[in-house]
Amino acid sequence: MPIGNLTSQIFSNIYMNEFDQFIKHKLKIKHYARYTDDFIIISADKEYLKNLIPLIQNFLRTELHLELHPKKVHVTRHNRGIDFLGYVILPEHIELRTKTKRKIPKKIKKAVSLYKNGKINELALHSSLQSYLGVLSHSNAYKLSQEIQNKFWFWLKE
Template identity: 30%
Template sequence: MLFHIFYRRFSYFTVDVDTERVSDGKILKLIRAMLKSGVMEDGVWKATETGSPQGSVISPLLANIYLDEFDQKMKARGIRIVRYADDILIFSKTQEEAREFLAIAINILEIDMKLKVNRNKTRITTLEEGFHFLGFEIKGERVGIEKSRLKRFKGKVKGLTRRNQSTPVKEIVKELNPLLRGFASYFRIVDLQSTLRGLLSWIRRRLRAIILHQWKSTKKLNRVLRRAGWEEKVNLRMNKWRSSHTKAVNYAIPNRFFEEMNLFDMTSYYHPLSKYPILDP
């Protein structure tokens, strides 16, 4: 049985970059400049003596430089790992092996490299029980999107598609597209056609709600419906969320309306004849 050990580093660490690990003078100069650039705390600039805050643009580079020693020591012991910056998976065949490998990893990180392992975020699990890694939820043979990542994405979409705004929908679509493209691109290694279809339908509904709010009265809606061939007069609350999902509104503002606005189709990143996405060359 395959076991996974997941490790996440603490917020700050000190990195001593030297020419034994990095021989490129330009890279060293850039790193030194960024480490000495200081940080903004509560709107006040503060000088930095050592370390790099987590989340800074240079943190992943520093993590890769510093943790290369960990990679090499684990590899020398024949222990298989997958690491992205400071997110680490360790693989074993048995639970006993998993405990042994975890002890070795902690010893390297804390004794040899002077880092602190967060025991609360370190665990041994089976593939059947599942685990999260880089926004993916991996369980058995299934790979999906971590719920918190999906919630974060929807929160960003909501921020751009508030109903009570006067911004033209075409401009909103332009702001949405990079977000949709980035999300679909990141998760395209997973077969999530149904999830992406649901998200796209929800996004179109939010855009319809904005249009209804901007039309203000049913007069404009009924004019659009008549031009489209709808015969019955419609009377609904233009500022209500439920109105954006009615048959009449979907008829007045069909999916092709958003296609003509070039709303990015997240499902287009998948090939209809295969469960695997087609990657760009």
């Protein structure tokens, strides 16, 4: 089932609830956030974070039959930014991940193409545009948001 599907997100939250309880009640982690299968843990103690990794790996493997992706586990200083859910969260502001900046205009242009070919209706096109503009609104991407809105009308007229 695609992870973007609303029911997938609901099932993920139900399935991962055990993990949330483990993090909160067994490990007593205070600074934790999760969306579907992505999560972050924040602490000033680097060794503490390193020591959590095998505990989390073991729980996920034995209880939920899941594995941590080895390339996606990072212990880093927060001032370098936390890469999470398409954003880079820095102490003073939130930036859109470079890959996300490239993807959003392409996805909107594809939605316009689907609309022009009769594959989606006007409401679906409008919802798609508003959804992506909402993603941009949570970061310092005002300029990109304006560019996309201007291009949107151009793409519709092409």
